Amino acid sequence: MSSWPCSWPLVLLLVLLCMVARESNGASTNVKVGSISKVEDAVNFHIYYGQTFKVIKNAVDGKSYLLIQNTSRMAVRTKYCTSRIKSYVIPLINYSVDTQSSPGGVPVSFFELLGLLGTLKGITSDAVASPCLLKLFEAGKVVKLEKGEQQEQLLSQFAAHFISDTDQPQTCNFANFFPLSEGTPLQRAEWIKFLGAFTNLETKANQVYGAVKASYTCLSQMAANKTKSFKPIVAWIEYDKNGGVWCFTKDPHKLKFVEDAGGENIDKSINKVSYNVSDPDDLEALHAILCTVDAVIDETPSSDPQSYTQTTFLENINVDDNSCFAFLSNQSIWRYDKRVRNGTILDWYDGAISQPNLVLADIIEALFPTGNYTTSYLRNIAKGEGVININPDMCDRDASLPLDPTIPACG
Ligand SMILES: *[C@@H]1O[C@H](CO)[C@@H](O)[C@H](O)[C@H]1NC(C)=O
Numbered sequence: 517m518s519s520w521p522c523s524w525p526l527v528l529l530l531v532l533l534c535m536v537a538r539e540s541n542g543a544s545t546n547v548k549v550g551s552i553s554k555v556e557d558a559v560n561f562h563i564y565y566g567q568t569f570k571v572i573k574n575a576v577d578g579k580s581y582l583l584i585q586n587t588s589r590m591a592v593r594t595k596y597c598t599s600r601i602k603s604y605v606i607p608l609i610n611y612s613v614d615t616q617s618s619p620g621g622v623p624v625s626f627f628e629l630l631g632l633l634g635t636l637k638g639i640t641s642d643a644v645a646s647p648c649l650l651k652l653f654e655a656g657k658v659v660k661l662e663k664g665e666q667q668e669q670l671l672s673q674f675a676a677h678f679i680s681d682t683d684q685p686q687t688c689n690f691a692n693f694f695p696l697s698e699g700t701p702l703q704r705a706e707w708i709k710f711l712g713a714f715t716n717l718e719t720k721a722n723q724v725y726g727a728v729k730a731s732y733t734c735l736s737q738m739a740a741n742k743t744k745s746f747k748p749i750v751a752w753i754e755y756d757k758n759g760g761v762w763c764f765t766k767d768p769h770k771l772k773f774v775e776d777a778g779g780e781n782i783d784k785s786i787n788k789v790s791y792n793v794s795d796p797d798d799l800e801a802l803h804a805i806l807c808t809v810d811a812v813i814d815e816t817p818s819s820d821p822q823s824y825t826q827t828t829f830l831e832n833i834n835v836d837d838n839s840c841f842a843f844l845s846n847q848s849i850w851r852y853d854k855r856v857r858n859g860t861i862l863d864w865y866d867g868a869i870s871q872p873n874l875v876l877a878d879i880i881e882a883l884f885p886t887g888n889y890t891t892s893y894l895r896n897i898a899k900g901e902g903v904i905n906i907n908p909d910m911c912d913r914d915a916s917l918p919l920d921p922t923i924p925a926c927g
């Protein structure tokens with residue numbers, strides 16, 4: 517218990533522990549918590565273990581989640597819903613997920629890796645990128661609870677409702693599952709342990725995260741071995757059609773992907789935020805920077821990804837003379853909309869978050885092409901690669917069984 521954070525209000529903790537101790541004293545069956553998860557990389561949640569309960573301290577909403585084993589006497593008697601504590605009976609008998617908040621809502625791929633789609637009973641939107649969830653939805657196993665007067669009441673019937681948009685009004689069963697609150701790809705992936713705690717699937721969660729992390733680490737070492745005297749320079753850029761401006765993206769996890777793939781991000785000294793293509797000076801400066809870049813990842817949103825091609829990109833950067841661009845002569849212009857549902861729902865905001873090793877493998881292939889690796893999330897528009905349309909028929913397993921993480925060849 518020495519690792520309780522100092523920020524924890526001590527009095528609250530003592531009260532909680534006393535109540536838990538009193539309630540579990542004399543409980544007929546004490547569940548043996550056979551395995552535990554230890555959070556190694558993520559910073560926004562911690563898990564603490566008692567005999568018949570667990571506590572998740574969630575930095576996203578500042579609350580402590582008391583997870584009470586269904587076999588303990590406390591489970592029927594105790595219900596917390598205060599400004600600092602919420603309680604849930606575990607393992608969750610059923611649950612629902614907010615799939616609506618943009619972009620992408622709660623990434624359901626985490627639940628799939630644990631084999632939890634069988635107890636998922638409600639979603640707030642069917643705009644999801646998971647083939648197996650689409651299949652369950654089509655079969656009527658999962659219902660859509662749309663926004664409206666009834667929604668809150670309907671959602672409150674589940675043992676937990678997972679959300680990622682913390683600004684919405686929350687009832688007692690809401691749980692903030694927010695991998696995107698973390699700064700690095702692996703920290704995000706480790707949130708699988710958060711769900712493992714709700715379902716007594718710690719062993720599975722540890723296995724999956726262990727495999728993803730080992731794969732990521734190996735790929736990153738492999739990429740480091742490939743690096744020559746000069747690392748390839750990469751730019752994540754995005755065009756805002758309405759404003760007519762290009763921006764270089766500086767999201768920490770994206771920069772981290774490039775570093776771990778053996779590349780280099782465009783110079784930190786370039787800190788101008790946006791470049792207006794209607795302004796000749798801006799345009800010239802933008803072209804000059806792009807001439808230093810070896811690979812471009814174009815993040816520009818599109819309502820029709822299939823028709824977003826290299827031509828679209830070149831029109832948007834407004835060039836007549838292509839001669840200086842290495843990413844053109846070397847054919848390296850990428851987008852992360854390869855896997856897409858119905859034009860706009862990208863698996864980039866779902867599967868790519870729980871399996872960042874696949875994203876890393878994609879970027880390594882972009883920077884050090886072997887021609888021998890099929891990317892998962894990125895497509896090269898300089899080579900005319902199109903999109904893969906996600907549909908329910910692509911679910912090729914029993915949807916209630918765990919999805920095996922994909923481990924690319926390494927070494
Ligand atoms: C507790 O949960 C397990 C797993 O879902 C279930 O098999 C068992 O019947 C539950 N026990 C009680 C007392 O609800």
Ligand SMILES: *[C@@H]1O[C@H](CO)[C@@H](O)[C@H](O)[C@H]1NC(C)=O
Nearest residue numbers: 609610611637638673674675
């Ligand atoms: C979910 O479980 C609760 C008991 O915790 C039950 O009352 C409710 O009917 C279940 N809902 C669905 C849709 O299975």
Ligand SMILES: *[C@@H]1O[C@H](CO)[C@@H](O)[C@H](O)[C@H]1NC(C)=O
Nearest residue numbers: 734735737738739741926927
């Ligand atoms: C990287 O290079 C080192 C030293 O040459 C080697 O031992 C290691 O196996 C390589 N790692 C990978 C993943 O290729």
Ligand SMILES: *[C@@H]1O[C@H](CO)[C@@H](O)[C@H](O)[C@H]1NC(C)=O
Nearest residue numbers: 758759760761792793794795
């Ligand atoms: C870009 O420049 C054009 C022409 O100078 C101007 O009309 C437009 O408002 C500018 N856009 C932005 C977002 O500043």
Ligand SMILES: *[C@@H]1O[C@H](CO)[C@@H](O)[C@H](O)[C@H]1NC(C)=O
Nearest residue numbers: 748810811842843845846885
């Ligand atoms: C272009 O690709 C070739 C072969 O992959 C490589 O040797 C060269 O360094 C690349 N040039 C640039 C500017 O990236």
Ligand SMILES: *[C@@H]1O[C@H](CO)[C@@H](O)[C@H](O)[C@H]1NC(C)=O
Nearest residue numbers: 642643644857858859860861
């Ligand atoms: C796809 O999107 C369009 C436009 O948003 C919508 O009308 C249509 O119902 C969607 N189709 C499916 C299968 O979700």
Ligand SMILES: *[C@@H]1O[C@H](CO)[C@@H](O)[C@H](O)[C@H]1NC(C)=O
Nearest residue numbers: 885886887888889924925926
């Ligand atoms: C392509 O990949 C396969 C399987 O990973 C490997 O056996 C083969 O040697 C690779 N070929 C090249 C040219 O890298």
